[in-house]
Each structure stands twice: as C-alpha cells, then as structure tokens.
Amino acid sequence: MANKIYDVVVVGSGAGGGTLSARLAGLGVDTLVLEGGPKIDTRTDFNTHALPFEFPFRHIPIMKPGKPGYDGERSRGLGGKTQLWNAVALRFSQRDFKGRQHDGAGEDWPFDYADIAPYYDRIEREVGVCGNLDHLDDLPDGIFLPPPPLKCSDLLIQKGASKLGVKVIHVRKATLTKARGNRPACHYCGNCMSGCDVAAKYNSADAHMLPALKTGKLTLQNNSIVYDLPVSDEARVKEVRYFDRETRAQGVAKGRVVVVACACAQSVALLLMSKSSRFPTGLGNSSGELGKNFIPHITGGFELFLTELIGKPSVDDEGFLDHAYIPSFMHTRKRDYPRSFGIQFNYQNHRAAGWARSMKGMGKSYKESIKDRYPAYLTFTGYHEMIPNRDSYIDLDTENLDEYGLPRARRHWKLADEDWKLHNDMNRWCQAILDASNSEIHSANPQPATNHEIGGCRIGLDPKTSVLDAYCRSHDVPNLYVVDASAFPSSSEKNPTLTIMALASRTADHIADRLRKREV
Amino acid sequence: MASYSSDRRSVLKIFGAIGATCAYPFASDELYGQTTSGAHEHSPASAKAPLHFFNESDFATISRIADLIIPETGTPGAVGAGVPAYIDLVIARNTDQQLVVADGLRWLDSEAERAAGKKFVGLTEEQQLSILEPLCAAMDENKNNPARNIQFFSLIKSLTADGYYTSQVGLMEELGYKGNMALAAYPECVHEH
Incomplete structure (x- = not known):
C-alpha cells in the first residue's frame, strides 16, 4: 500500500470527509480516508441506553467498556462528530450567503443560494431529513x-x-422518521x-461511507493521525504523513488530490503545522489569513419550568x-446590529x-418541588452569528502538546460591540418569549459561550483575503482542498452541518471532474 | 399532556421490527435498564459496601444530613436510595472537598454540643433542623457565601441531590423517568392549549 497512489486522500471521516469520500467513490474515484480515531461499530459500541445508576460515579461513559473511541465530543472516531451530534439540519438562506449585501458587515460567500441548492437537495435525498414545509423566506424548505x-x-x-409575533416551527433533523x-x-x-445505536440519526459512517465500500473504490484506514502535508517544488502536496494512534509507527499516503476535513480548528491546526520553506507560516497561507476569521456560533442559555x-x-x-425551533426573525425587524439569531x-x-x-x-x-418540576423542565438557548474580527482566530499552542506530542489548536475569540448588541438583544428576546410562555426561570446565563466551530480557512474570490477558492480549493496549492466549517466566510445563525455536507458533495463533483479532465 | 401506552409487549414488538431491518444485536432486557428487575451490580443500596473515606461515625452524620435534605416520603429518602455511599465515593477522590467536610463535621458537632450537650446524630430532628436550616437559607441567599459551614452544607446538599436523582430510586421511582423506550411513533399532544 505504501506505493499506491490514490486519486484522492481524505483526512477525516466526519460530515465533510464522509460525505465527500462516499460521493467520490460513487463517481469511480479511487479514494483513501485516513481517520485518526478507531473504527466504531455504531450498533454495539456506544452506551446509548445506559442509565446513570449503572455507574458508581453516575456519569455515563460514551463508549461501552473496552470499546475504543470517543472520550468527548471533540475526540476521534470513524464518523467524527456526526456520531454524537444532535442532527439539526438547516439550509442556509440567500441572506446567509450574502450577509454583507444585506447589512454591510462581514464577508459574503462567492456564490448564491441557488448555486448550492441542488447540493442541499442531493444531501437530503441521500441521508433523509425530516421537517415541515414552512415557506419561510429565510429558512428554505427542503426535501x-x-x-x-x-x-x-x-x-x-x-x-x-x-403573542410576540414570533414563529415556532418543527425542527429539521437528519434523523429518519x-x-x-x-x-x-x-x-x-x-x-x-x-450515539444512535440504530443509525436512525445520520452518521457519516453508516449512512455514507460503509454503503460506499460496495463500490470497491473506497478504502478506510483508521487510527491514522495525520501530522504533516509536505509540498513539492511546484507547491503541490506530495504526500500525507501520519502515525498510528496506538503503535506510533509512521506512514505515508499518496494521492493526486488531498482533502483536509478534520473539523474546523483541527484542519486549521494541520495546515499551520505543515510548514515548509515554500510556506513558512503554514500550508497555503500566502494570504496570512489561515486561522483568522474564526467565527464560532455564540450562545446564551436558560433553564426554566413551564408553569402549566x-x-x-x-x-x-x-x-x-x-422537536421545535425558533428561526431568525430579527433580520426583518428594526435593530442596531448586523445579522441575527435563532433559538434551539x-x-x-x-x-x-x-x-x-x-x-x-x-x-x-x-423533594416535592423537584418532583413537581421534573415534567416542566426545559433548556432554551439562542444561537447567533458573529462578524469576523482580528481578535478571533485559531493558532497553535506549541507549549502545550497533546498526548501525541503535537501542538494543540488554540481558539481565541472576542465579541466586538456590534456582536454584544446582538448577544444582549438575543437574551432579551429569549427572556420575553419565556415570560410570554408563563415560565419560571431556573437559571439564566447571559454570558456568551461558543458552539459550532466555524471559520479559519475561509473561501473567497480574492487570494489576498481568503485561503480557499469557491470550490474549497487552496488558492496556493492546486491539489489541496479543505471541506468543513473552517471554509465558511460567514456563519449564519443556523447549524452548519447540512451546509458542510452540501459543500463537500459539490467539491467532490468538482474534484472528480478535474481528475477526469486530467487537470490534477 | 400526551398519553399513550408503552407496555412491555409493545416495546418488544417494536424491537422485532427494528431487528428485521438492521440486525439489532440486543434483547430488550439487556438494552433497557428499567425493564430489568433485581439489584444492579453497582446499586449502592444493594449491600453494605466498605467506606472509602468516612469513618463509621462521620458516615452516620453525613447519612443523617442527607436524609434531612431528602427525607423518606411516599418514596425512600436519601439513605434509602444509597446516597451516603455515593457521597463517600465522590469525596474520597477530592482532597479539597475532604477539607471542607472535615471542618464542617467538626463545626456541626461543636454546635450540637453547645445546644444540647450531644453529638449531632444524638439530637432530635427539630434540633438538627435548627442547625441546618439557617445554613440552607444562607446558601439559598448566596450560593457563593464563603463561610466554611455554609460551603459544607452546600457541598452535601449538591452531592445528595446529584446522588439521589441519579439513583434508581430517585430517577425511576420518585421522578418517574419514562424515557429510553422504543416507540413506534411519537405521540401527539392531546391537551387543549
């Protein structure tokens, strides 16, 4: 295998890598997926149905005893974070792709909703997304x-x-009904x-990659942690260097094209680690924008009891x-900040x-007050977009190495004044909706927190201000692609995964087309 | 509120259907904790396990406080749910908490001596509550109150609540947790709203 040259080597097997590799294999492209974590058997390996009193410390471990895999949401395993996600699958709208045109802040995507809509259609057909046809201008319906x-x-x-003119709709999820x-x-x-042990909830292993093995074009290699992507004199990635997670034995994989899909901050970290004389500050970083424009979703948080x-x-x-979702409504109302929020x-x-x-x-x-409130307890969390700023970025912590001796990805973020206005308004609206619903608030956390890592490797038309082109290809390195949320130039307030999958599917078509035309 | 039946027969029937489509590897009894009967291996109420941190006398005091926080009503209280053994297990792993508890227990017995010339466990329930309730009220006022005795009460209350509502007694019997079932369809709400 050391000598084999694949058409495409994909680093990572989550929503981005899993979707892209299955599509490539289906198109006859010889594809190798390198996953840093172990193989997961969805049906037997998770503690899906355990109850807390089965464990002395009452904490339910993610994996069954003796099964390797996740020790937290951000750790490694076949299927990536799709094994543990909540499956919310929302399409971005035209406003999300063209926020700057709408309110003058942030950065636009280099294409329109209409360009990506066919890929949303494809993904929804492939994986199964449930939802209601709501006919909203800002949250496009799907299949x-x-x-x-x-x-x-x-x-x-x-x-x-x-009572406040705010709509509550059915949530849309990549879970089969x-x-x-x-x-x-x-x-x-x-x-x-x-971990959904029947795979009714989408995960990229069971819904995308394992079925694609039938093509004979897909090779899955687990426990392979990629640490370097060296480049040739022509600024092409010449090989993918990894080591075995357990034995630490080093290995090399070769492909005409290399796709990085390690989940946002980890993808950025891999590129930052892949320094060379050609790219001394990180692979494909001639713009200096690699790691910049980190724009995670910002959340608030309430816990409450419905008095009824x-x-x-x-x-x-x-x-x-x-089962429900409150889609953005402030984008149509008078406000003193850009962008908007939704509520989960x-x-x-x-x-x-x-x-x-x-x-x-x-x-x-x-004791009685707890029993009475148990059926009435809810969580209530707004999610909002933030505008890229120079204080929010991902870099490497070279002082603080991980268990493999690799530098950790370090996330920095800071809200600007306009983001604070949005954040505070979101919390005010959450409180107002809860008051109108006769809630007894149990806890309110007005402080911003992050969820859904986004940005750091953004796409754009100008190689001076973006890292990737409109097809997620490096402006600098013609055989390098990045397909995950790091590519998003703006985040929307909507959950990112369906858009990661649509982008990955579109990029797969583009790569297959270039291979067919022998452009790479 | 929505209502429907999820009796054992319907659960098994649904499992049959799942098995047909994806080779579901478990029998329902292995899978769903609440359909099994008998004491669990780790169930703290099942046996008198050796203590990890407390001596017998301190364990008796902690047990008494836990049972005053969550008493027996129509369902068992903290002691009946094995909560003191959980508290012992957690504190054995946390040296900061050990210091708080050691100070707290000493303070508690000195208060009891002063009030009635006895150790805390020897007081009447009324006397015990007259020592603990002011701590609880002060904690409710400000949970970050730095006073050592309030920190002690706050710690024991938190561990009692955590231990009780994650126990089989607390979660299943007291709260009536009904999830973790395989339903053929999600039930419509039949309430008038």
Missing part, C-alpha cells in the same frame, strides 16, 4: 420526511411566542447524543430531543435532573 409532532411543552412555547435502506426509523428513546406543566404526571416525551430549545432528555441541586430549600418541600 423532507414528515416531522414528529411537536411536544406538549413546544406547543406552550409556541403559544407564548405567538421512516425506515430507509438498512437504517430504521427513529424510536424516540431520547438518547440521540449518546408543574405538578403534572411524568410522561415519556423524550422524542429525538428537540427543549433539547435535554430526562435521564438525569442536574438542576435539582440548585433548587432552594431542604426536606419534604424541597
């Missing part, structure tokens, strides 16, 4: 399986929000983010976690009640 009904608690929020191929329909156990449900009997309403809520399950420790009192009344 949907029927959504599960809203929860009782969602209907209470919907009623409250409607009807069986498809070898994946059954969701059974609503409520443990989606513990306090004291009601406990029922099984776990479902597939959140009711995504907790009831396998524990960590909020009980912070309820007031002690004794019988304390």
